[in-house]
Amino acid sequence: xxxxxxxxxxxxxxxxxxxxxxxxxxxxxxxxxxxxxxxxxxxxxxxxxxxxxxxxxxxxxxxxxxxxxxxxxxxxxxxxxxxxxxxxxxxxxxxxxxxxxxxxxxxxxxxxxxxxxxxxx
Amino acid sequence: xxxxxxxxxxxxxxxxxxxxxxxxxxxxxxxxxxxxxxxxxxxxxxxxxxxxxxxxxxxxxxxxxxxxxxxxxxxxxxxxxxxxxxxxxxxxxxxxxxxxxxxxxxxxxxxxxxxxxxxxxxxxxxxxxxxxxxxxxxxxxxxxxxxxxxxxxxxxxxxxxxxxxxxxxxxxxxxxxxxxxxxxxxxxxxxxxxxxxxxxxxxxxxxxxxxxxxxxxxxxxxxxxxxxxxxxxxxxxxxxxxxxxxxxxxxxxxxxxxxxxxxxxxxxxxxxxxxxxxxxxxxxxxxxxxxxxxxxxxxxxxxxxxxxxxxxxxxxxxxxxxxxxxxxxxxxxxxxxxxxxxxxxxxxxxxxxxxxxxxxxxxxxxxxxxxxxxxxxxxxxxxxxxxxxxxxxxxxxxxxxxxxxxxxxxxxxxxxxxxxxxxxxxxxxxxxxxxxxxxxxxxxxxxxxxxxxxxxxxxxxxxxxxxxxxxxxxxxxxxxxxxxxxxxxxxxxxxxxxxxxxxxxxxxxxxxxxxxxxxxxxxxxxxxxxxxxxxxxxxxxxxxxxxxxxxxxxxxxxxxxxxxxxxxxxxxxxxxxxxxxxxxxx
Numbered sequence: 001x002x003x004x005x006x007x008x009x010x011x012x013x014x015x016x017x018x019x020x021x022x023x024x025x026x027x028x029x030x031x032x033x034x035x036x037x038x039x040x041x042x043x044x045x046x047x048x049x050x051x052x053x054x055x056x057x058x059x060x061x062x063x064x065x066x067x068x069x070x071x072x073x074x075x076x077x078x079x080x081x082x083x084x085x086x087x088x089x090x091x092x093x094x095x096x097x098x099x100x101x102x103x104x105x106x107x108x109x110x111x112x113x114x115x116x117x118x119x120x121x
Numbered sequence: 122x123x124x125x126x127x128x129x130x131x132x133x134x135x136x137x138x139x140x141x142x143x144x145x146x147x148x149x150x151x152x153x154x155x156x157x158x159x160x161x162x163x164x165x166x167x168x169x170x171x172x173x174x175x176x177x178x179x180x181x182x183x184x185x186x187x188x189x190x191x192x193x194x195x196x197x198x199x200x201x202x203x204x205x206x207x208x209x210x211x212x213x214x215x216x217x218x219x220x221x222x223x224x225x226x227x228x229x230x231x232x233x234x235x236x237x238x239x240x241x242x243x244x245x246x247x248x249x250x251x252x253x254x255x256x257x258x259x260x261x262x263x264x265x266x267x268x269x270x271x272x273x274x275x276x277x278x279x280x281x282x283x284x285x286x287x288x289x290x291x292x293x294x295x296x297x298x299x300x301x302x303x304x305x306x307x308x309x310x311x312x313x314x315x316x317x318x319x320x321x322x323x324x325x326x327x328x329x330x331x332x333x334x335x336x337x338x339x340x341x342x343x344x345x346x347x348x349x350x351x352x353x354x355x356x357x358x359x360x361x362x363x364x365x366x367x368x369x370x371x372x373x374x375x376x377x378x379x380x381x382x383x384x385x386x387x388x389x390x391x392x393x394x395x396x397x398x399x400x401x402x403x404x405x406x407x408x409x410x411x412x413x414x415x416x417x418x419x420x421x422x423x424x425x426x427x428x429x430x431x432x433x434x435x436x437x438x439x440x441x442x443x444x445x446x447x448x449x450x451x452x453x454x455x456x457x458x459x460x461x462x463x464x465x466x467x468x469x470x471x472x473x474x475x476x477x478x479x480x481x482x483x484x485x486x487x488x489x490x491x492x493x494x495x496x497x498x499x500x501x502x503x504x505x506x507x508x509x510x511x512x513x514x515x516x517x518x519x520x521x522x523x524x525x526x527x528x529x530x531x532x533x534x535x536x537x538x539x540x541x542x543x544x545x546x547x548x549x550x551x552x553x554x555x556x557x558x559x560x561x562x563x564x565x566x567x568x569x570x571x572x573x574x575x576x577x578x579x580x581x582x583x584x585x586x587x588x589x590x591x592x593x594x595x596x597x598x599x600x601x602x603x604x605x606x607x608x609x610x611x612x613x614x615x616x617x618x619x620x621x622x623x624x625x626x627x628x629x630x631x632x633x634x635x636x637x638x639x640x641x642x643x644x645x646x647x648x649x650x651x652x653x654x655x656x657x658x659x660x661x662x663x664x665x666x667x668x669x670x671x672x673x674x675x676x677x678x679x680x681x682x683x684x685x686x687x688x689x690x691x692x693x694x695x696x697x698x699x700x701x702x703x704x705x706x707x
Contacts, residue, residue, distance in 0.1 A: 009174050022129065079177070102180070
């Protein structure tokens with residue numbers, strides 16, 4: 001599965017990439033929302049976007065809104081430092097929201113594996 | 122989990138984590154710049170983003186301590202942003218406190234391969250002690266206690282150069298190496314060239330009546346770092362004190378300055394011992410559950426041992442020095458309450474905190490389990506944060522109580538009973554390792570006269586000064602106790618009688634140079650000491666008796682001196698009361 005990872009902290013982004021590449025996924029990195037949009041425009045093989053929530057200029061939610069407005073229906077997973085329950089409840093179009101903590105390492109690969117399974121019935 | 126491919130991720134994660142820890146000081150420095158620009162709204166937004174990012178990334182790397190600190194800052198900043206008004210003093214103080222706690226983590230230390238392991242940030246337990254990683258109580262080689270103090274850079278700035286020199290000399294007696302500076306310009310240059318661990322600062326200078334605090338405040342602003350400082354001044358008015366507080370001063374002493382007081386504050390300013398992690402024994406017959414709980418506690422920086430069979434508990438406890446035992450209730454062969462009862466019937470474990478961790482939800486049965494002398498009950502599954510809090514609270518209280526039991530109230534040294542036990546232990550160790558060791562008795566000369574002439578507070582000052590001097594200037598491995606009254610006892614492992622005499626003689630000279638103040642009077646004190654060496658004296662009792670005799674000889678010889686028991690009349694057999702096995706050693 002081709003995945004675009006968006007995080008303004010390159011270290012955090014690369015950690016997520018390391019985690020998913022371990023599962024055999026193909027990961028690209030973007031450091032902000034603008035770069036993410038450019039990447040998505042340039043590469044239509046991307047099947048999933050995993051984005052940090054809090055980023056300067058364009059937040060993860062802004063990015064999601066931008067994508068949905070332009071008719072993009074790619075699954076979109078939000079990563080956040082806070083409890084994601086509220087955001088998940090209030091944001092239609094969000095596939096999942098996960099908290100950045102020690103459990104992320106266990107949860108994210110399972111989630112992505114499920115999505116990859118769903119993508120190829 | 123143990124497949125070869127998962128190693129790749131682990132290695133990558135470890136590298137990224139190291140890089141994150143590496144970059145963190147720089148990120149914090151940048152955040153600090155934003156902090157100085159507050160209440161600017163853009164700075165507030167930038168600061169919030171900075172901490173939010175640190176929180177998220179450290180969370181992903183399972184660096185819990187950092188995540189929690191960043192979360193605290195982030196919450197404060199979110200609140201300030203939501204309020205829509207310029208940030209107020211309260212939140213600002215909270216932020217400064219977070220920065221200080223980050224500083225206390227000592228992330229910048231470049232010589233440490235992996236700061237994460239040092240502080241137990243990592244969720245996986247470290248493989249074992251890393252050479253050179255421990256400071257404080259566990260530090261192996263000798264001399265670190267005193268040398269650490271010598272390495273602490275302290276500046277003293279006073280335009281009265283005689284007084285400055287005099288105070289520096291006094292502080293040197295307590296192991297502090299203090300640089301005297303007599304102008305504000307010299308201080309500025311010194312602080313910028315080499316940031317100090319503390320500054321002792323006069324308030325009034327030719328430049329102005331509050332020029333001292335003003336200079337410190339300006340330096341803090343310029344360097345972006347709070348400068349640990351305390352003030353000494355001839356003035357005792359509110360304005361002078363207020364200016365000192367506003368400049369971040371943590372203490373204010375009026376002249377003439379009491380050196381002991383100064384040392385007390387300097388200790389607090391410069392002395393950051395790495396806390397000794399709590400030791401917790403986890404008992405659960407289900408290995409996976411035991412490991413899980415052990416992992417949660419280790420992640421919070423504690424050290425754990427795991428017993429899956431209650432029968433192992435006694436032998437595990439022996440070498441482990443546990444602060445607390447966490448145990449399951451339902452175990453085959455020996456239940457939790459039975460194990461608790463076994464421990465409570467052993468005098469060494471009477472006060473050891475025991476917490477049950479069980480899926481037992483029946484109130485009555487919980488109560489029954491507690492009745493045998495356990496301290497608390499947690500129901501499985503337990504939230505990690507709750508487990509960590511419950512365990513640390515109880516372990517901390519246990520430590521406080523324990524230190525009250527073994528320490529002398531006035532001096533903070535070990536009390537008589539404890540020092541005797543420690544002496545026995547040191548003798549046993551010396552015998553086992555075939556190493557020398559010494560025991561010394563120290564007695565303040567003409568102490569009664571000090572009390573009678575200058576009053577008891579002055580006498581207490583002398584005892585505190587001597588005990589602090591002993592504690593700071595002796596090695597970490599040396600044990601110091603208050604034997605009683607004005608008598609002190611020191612156990613010095615690994616040194617022979619000549620080395621011990623030299624160490625004590627050095628202490629004697631610096632103690633004699635300390636000035637004490639009582640009202641307007643100034644006086645000095647001396648001490649005499651007697652040293653006895655193992656294996657010449659082969660058990661604790663004979664060492665005490667021999668050291669006491671040597672002390673007597675020092676007193677008779679004119680006081681203010683150190684005598685070795687070896688040079689005394691060999692006809693006196695102090696070993697006569699030693700058990701026979703003790704005498705095989707020599």
